[in-house]
Amino acid sequence: MKYRDYYEIMGIERDATQDEVKRAYRKLARKYHPDVSKEKEAEVRFKEVGEAYAVLRDPEKRAAYDQLGPNWEAGQDFRPPPGWDAGFEFSGEGGQADASAYSEFFDSLFGRGFRSAQTGRPGSGFRARGEDHHAKVLIDLVDAYQGATRSVTLRTPEFDDSGHVITKERSLNVKIPKGVAQGQRIRLTGQGAPGIGGGPAGDLYLEIEFRPHSFFKVDGRDIYLDLPVAPWELALGATVKVPTPGGPVDLKIPAGTAGDQKLRLKKRGIPGTPDGDLYVVPKISLAPADTDKAKALYLRMKEELHYNPRSKLGV
């Protein structure tokens, strides 16, 4: 297990006041919040910062952490010294993130006291509906196009009898209906957390996310495709084969089509109400002048066409 330097993570001195801790947290939380941040690794950083704040905002936890001393380096191998927390009492308040969010380092220090306050509510006769769960399911574009059955593996953190977190895995086969769009959700009734004391189970919400495709780009139900074309196919017009998620189709390119001019194939996007469209964007691909014959052809075009592609730029 690696030592974590919570002060370094928050970018503050070890003698920072509680106000400074809070200010640093707010600033970093805004920077790395997964809902607003486009920073790389935002989610990982946000969790680190959240963990650091959970310790440093709480005077009891902070005092216990400080007692480990200032001589540890971040990433150094760490074992809590025996009895390190003697005399500290953790009230276990402040579990805002889910239990799985914190590091092993955090768990080893604050795990038991912190968790046991959360597992709570023994007592007989208590009955409650299980919590709803949320998960993402990655699908391929073609799955949305045709519908599919996908196996989804869910990892749910649970508490064992001694209050430690264990991860339980379960797999579900889920039908992905034809025509789902990015970000849509599917509700599976009763597949969330089990109820307590005989209460009903919660629901499971699956959020659809497309695995990035090597050449199709998805925008809602519309699909974009950059299509390589030879200059003469645009100039003279041509009928070319175009891949679509439903299989190749023939596309007629009108003579004189400009590169980057979007061509719409109606209703060839993701089916739905309304059906999406497929937009083909022709991209000029130059035939190489790597033989004498090819060079001669280019030379002839140069000499006979007198074409200035920069005429609009006034040069």
Next chain:
Amino acid sequence: MNERTLTGLLLDEIELTSIDMSHACSVSVEQIVELVAEGVLEPVGGDPQEWRFRGTSLTRARTAIRLQRDLGVNLAGVALALELLDEIDQLRGRLRRAEGAARGLP
């Protein structure tokens, strides 16, 4: 392992009640009512008992609640942040398309 194939309900085909929303966001119905009052969520129907929410409302509500909880933003601030995030999304989409078009230029 569960080898049965489950068929779920696609949100947008079904709509969610205020109680569904409170369960799915792990908050009280009152908090959902507050989000509606602030204009963050726009259900159809008159009373909270009759409200029906679309699937996109769930995404929005969950984002709103995370922002409130993690950043200490009040409701008005959350509403503003969500509008700005929507706008950034639209601008990013336009930028992507514009960059796509510009790639073809010499």
